[in-house]
Every structure is written in C-alpha cells, then in structure tokens.
Amino acid sequence: MSIFQSFSHLRTLLKTVDINAVAKLSQKVDLGKMMGIVSKMSEEDLGKMLKFMSAGSGKKHAPPAVNGDFYELGETLLPQEKETVAKVRAFMETEIRPIANHYWNNAHFPMHIIPLMAKLNICGLTYKGYGCAGRSALLEGFIAMEMARVDSSISTFFGVHSGLAMGSIYLCGSEEQKQYWLPIMQRMDIIGAFGLTEPEVGSGAAGGLTTICKREGEEWVINGQKKWIGNATFSDITIIWARDLADNQVKGFIVRKENPGFKAEKMEDKMALRTVQNALITLTDCRVAEADRLQNANSFKDTANVLRMTRAGVAWQAVGCGRGAYELALKYTLERKQFGRPIAGFQLVQDLLVTMLGDLTAMQTMVFRLSQLQDSGVLTDEHASLAKVFCTLRMRSIVDHARELFGGNGILLEYDIARFVADAEAIYSYEGTKEINSLIVGRAITGESAFV
Incomplete structure (x- = not known):
C-alpha cells in the first residue's frame, strides 16, 4: 500500500x-501534531495502524453459542437418537431447571414430574422386550449426561429407578418376574429403589453384608438395615440384597413397601443431591414371598453384573455435571463485566475455561468409547471402574474452576453453580469410591489383587 x-x-x-467524537478528541489530542506524526x-x-483502527470501528460480533460438546460427539448419533436427546434436553430445561434450586434447597422431591418424565418413554432404554426400547447404551449415556447437565438429583433418581432397580430385575429376575414388573416400571406406574449399602458396609459389600435372610417354607425372613437408599421414601418396591444364612451367598429380593417389617426413614441434613430422597431402611423380620426372590441372583457376582452396567451410567452423570458447570461458567463470564469489559476477555479466565473444556472433552470421549464397549458386549468391570475414577476426578476439578470463575456469586444458590459443586461430591463417592475402583483397575492391569 x-x-x-x-x-x-x-x-x-x-x-x-x-x-462529535472528533470534537471531543480534539480537546484531548493535538490533531495537527498527530497528522504530522502519521x-x-x-x-x-x-x-498496521489502519488495520487496528478498522477493527475497532467495526461492529462487535456476537459471542459463539455456549456448547460443552466441543468435539461434536452428539453429531455421531442417529437422527432418531438426536430427537430423543433433544426431547430430554427440552424436558430438563423447561420442567426441571426453573424448579431445581427450590426443591434442592428444601430437600423435597418434585413428585409431579414423574408422569411428565414417563411421557419421554426412556425408562429401561437398553433392555430388549418387556415394553422397553432396546436402544443403544450410547444413547442412554447421552440421556444421563443431559439430565445431570441440569440437575444431578433428577439424573440420580432416574438412574436408580431405570438402572439399578429395573436392571436388577432384567438381569437377575425370572421370565415371569420380568414380564410382570418391567412393563409397569418402564411406564413409571411404579417406582423402584435399590438397597445394597448398609450403615457399616459400603465398599466391603462383596464379602460382608450384615443384612441376613433365611427361608421359612414359601417365605423369606430378612433382618438388617440399608443406608443411603435413593427413592426409598416413596418407592413402591425396593431391591434388597441380603446374605443367606444357609449358604452364605448373597440373594436379591423384590420388597414391596407394604411388606410387614419394612420401614424407610428419610435421611436428613445432606449437603449434596438434596432433592434425592435417601432413606435408612430397617428390616425387622420382614417377610417376603419366594415368588419375590430374584430367581437368578445367587451370589454377589450377580449383583456385580448390575453394578457394572450402572457404574458406566455414573461416569456419564459425572460428564453431565461437569458439562453443566462448564456451560454455566462460560455463560457467566460472557455476561459478567469488570473493568469495563466481560471477564471472558481476560487471559486468566480464558485459561481456566480452556482447562475445564479439555477435561470435559477427555471425559466425553472416554465415556463415548465406554458405551461402545457396552453395546459390543465386551464391557468389563475395569472398563467401567476406570471411567468412574477418571470422570469423577475431572468433574470435581471442573466444578472447582467454575466456582472460582463466579467469584463471590458462586456461593449463592441463585447462580446454580453452588448446587453443582455440592452434588459433585456425592457423584464422586457413590457406585464405588475412587480407591475401590482404582483397585479393580489395578488388579486387571497387574494380575495382582490388592484388596484386603
């Protein structure tokens, strides 16, 4: 030029x-001198100067859309699967997001959403037959992520009912039990819970259940306690796992809320997943018909088959929680202004956002492959455990960075992020702690068991 x-x-x-702007400028700058310099x-x-001036004089572009799927993994879904995911997202945005903080703060469950959720027709999504769709584990994972992206409590409620409770019957029930229970649970006509953890037995459930059962004719008598049992304050049935005194093996039972000797008390004062109704269950000479014993649950290995499947779902929940926190933080930094500009324009803020996005994208690609393994029928305990360990660790890091970006506002419930920070702690712990899942993976890669 x-x-x-x-x-x-x-x-x-x-x-x-x-x-007018030129006139104001002339009061501060000697324009003649400036032109001489030019x-x-x-x-x-x-x-270079003209390029800089031209850039400053143009219209500002709108910021990119807030989207945590940076590698566009959602685009790999089939059109029908995308439609299902879109329905779930719309439900979570319109029915859940506006009420999430209220119910979380008051530790109540929004019972009115159950028939609305039932209309989505997504319960028991991967099961074949019995009114279930027989869809892919990958689609199921995306649904878990979409739910946790808005509210991890709702995702947990759904996972307990559709995954743990229905899954126990699907994997361990007789054909007659599956024919009876799964269709009505798929329609959410009844709600299920899953009782494995005990007051003194968490990680050691494989070898030390203190809840015991004994057969008496055509009935079983169960005694013991279960703790942290989600949905159990209002569930119609609860899958109870107990140690048989006759052979010392773990058995599974479909226990109805009206069974004599069954009592569920709401656990109070939780700091995480407050919307989820966790219960302390006491079984005192609780009588259960032989017809309600899961006919194909004969040892803890059968219980583990259920946990393997649902642990993959928890990894997807961790991704959803992390994604929700990242998207909240990104949106906030684009709107929050300090020093006359959005804080998204500052280097340290962008560094944190990119760190969060990197963790999130790594988590997404891991669970994507995890679901592919599940759909191929080759998912192992160690596959699910590694995803649970890694994704929950990275989730904690993401919500921590998100909370940092909100500054003081991050401790106010109205900004949502405080709920995500708290809920992440529960997701980090349930379905096997980091240490237990690490030992499962360690045993697989070394051939040596480090369990006590």
Whole structure:
C-alpha cells in the first residue's frame, strides 16, 4: 500500500467517525501534531495502524453459542437418537431447571414430574422386550449426561429407578418376574429403589453384608438395615440384597413397601443431591414371598453384573455435571463485566475455561468409547471402574474452576453453580469410591489383587 493509498484509506475511515467524537478528541489530542506524526510513518506502520483502527470501528460480533460438546460427539448419533436427546434436553430445561434450586434447597422431591418424565418413554432404554426400547447404551449415556447437565438429583433418581432397580430385575429376575414388573416400571406406574449399602458396609459389600435372610417354607425372613437408599421414601418396591444364612451367598429380593417389617426413614441434613430422597431402611423380620426372590441372583457376582452396567451410567452423570458447570461458567463470564469489559476477555479466565473444556472433552470421549464397549458386549468391570475414577476426578476439578470463575456469586444458590459443586461430591463417592475402583483397575492391569 502506497502512502497516497494509506491517506486515502485514512480519509475514508475518518469520514465514518462521528463529528462529535472528533470534537471531543480534539480537546484531548493535538490533531495537527498527530497528522504530522502519521505523515512520517512508514507504509508498514501506517498499514498496521489502519488495520487496528478498522477493527475497532467495526461492529462487535456476537459471542459463539455456549456448547460443552466441543468435539461434536452428539453429531455421531442417529437422527432418531438426536430427537430423543433433544426431547430430554427440552424436558430438563423447561420442567426441571426453573424448579431445581427450590426443591434442592428444601430437600423435597418434585413428585409431579414423574408422569411428565414417563411421557419421554426412556425408562429401561437398553433392555430388549418387556415394553422397553432396546436402544443403544450410547444413547442412554447421552440421556444421563443431559439430565445431570441440569440437575444431578433428577439424573440420580432416574438412574436408580431405570438402572439399578429395573436392571436388577432384567438381569437377575425370572421370565415371569420380568414380564410382570418391567412393563409397569418402564411406564413409571411404579417406582423402584435399590438397597445394597448398609450403615457399616459400603465398599466391603462383596464379602460382608450384615443384612441376613433365611427361608421359612414359601417365605423369606430378612433382618438388617440399608443406608443411603435413593427413592426409598416413596418407592413402591425396593431391591434388597441380603446374605443367606444357609449358604452364605448373597440373594436379591423384590420388597414391596407394604411388606410387614419394612420401614424407610428419610435421611436428613445432606449437603449434596438434596432433592434425592435417601432413606435408612430397617428390616425387622420382614417377610417376603419366594415368588419375590430374584430367581437368578445367587451370589454377589450377580449383583456385580448390575453394578457394572450402572457404574458406566455414573461416569456419564459425572460428564453431565461437569458439562453443566462448564456451560454455566462460560455463560457467566460472557455476561459478567469488570473493568469495563466481560471477564471472558481476560487471559486468566480464558485459561481456566480452556482447562475445564479439555477435561470435559477427555471425559466425553472416554465415556463415548465406554458405551461402545457396552453395546459390543465386551464391557468389563475395569472398563467401567476406570471411567468412574477418571470422570469423577475431572468433574470435581471442573466444578472447582467454575466456582472460582463466579467469584463471590458462586456461593449463592441463585447462580446454580453452588448446587453443582455440592452434588459433585456425592457423584464422586457413590457406585464405588475412587480407591475401590482404582483397585479393580489395578488388579486387571497387574494380575495382582490388592484388596484386603
């Protein structure tokens, strides 16, 4: 660009400037002197200055859409699967997000959403037959992520009912039991819970259940306690796992809320997943018909088959919680202004956002492959455990960074992120702690068991 062309461009640019703005500028700057300086500039420097001035004079572009799926994994879904995911997202955004903080803060469950959720027709999504759709584990994972992206409590409620309770019957029930229970649970006509953890037995459930059962004719008598049992304050049935005194093996039972000797008390004062109704269950000479014993649950290995399947779902929940926190933080930084500009424009903020996105994308790609393994029928305990360990660790990091970006507002429930920070702690712990899942993976890669 010649000097003549540069001045021509400069003259054109100045014509677009508001005359009032020029007048104000002349009060602060000697325009004649400034033009003298400009006339002595090299063509290269003048071109750089014009480029800078042109950029500043243009219209500001709208920021990109807030989207945590940076590698567009959702685009790999089939059209029908995308439609299902879109329905779930719409439900979570319209029915759940507006009420999530209220119910979380009051530790109540929004019972009115159950028939609305039933209309989505997504319970028992991967099961074949019995009114279930027989869809892919990958789609099921995306649904878990979409739920946790808005409210991990609702995702947990759904996972307990559709995954743990229905899954126990699907994997361990007789054909007659599956024919009876699964269709009505798929329609959410009744709600299920899953009772494995005990007051003194969590990680050691494989070898030390203190809840015991004994057969008496055509009935079983169960005694013991279960703790942290989600949905159990209002569930119609609860899958109870107990140790048979006759052979010392774990058995599974479909226990109805009206069974004599069954009592569920709501656990109070939780700091996480407050919307989920966890119960302390006491079984005192609780009598259960032989017909309600899960006919194909004969040892803890059968219980483990259920946990393997649902542990993969928990990894997807962790992704959803992390994604929700990242998207909340990104949106906030685009709107929050300090020093006259959105804080998203500052280097340290962008560094945190990119760190969060990197963790989130790594989590997404891991669970994507995890579901592919499940759909191929080759999912192992160690596959699910590694995903649970990694994704929940990275989830904690993401929500921590998100909370940091909100500053003081991050501790206010109205900004949502405080709920995500708290709920992440529960997801980190349930379905096997980091240590237990690490030992499962360690045993697989070394051939040596480090369990006590």
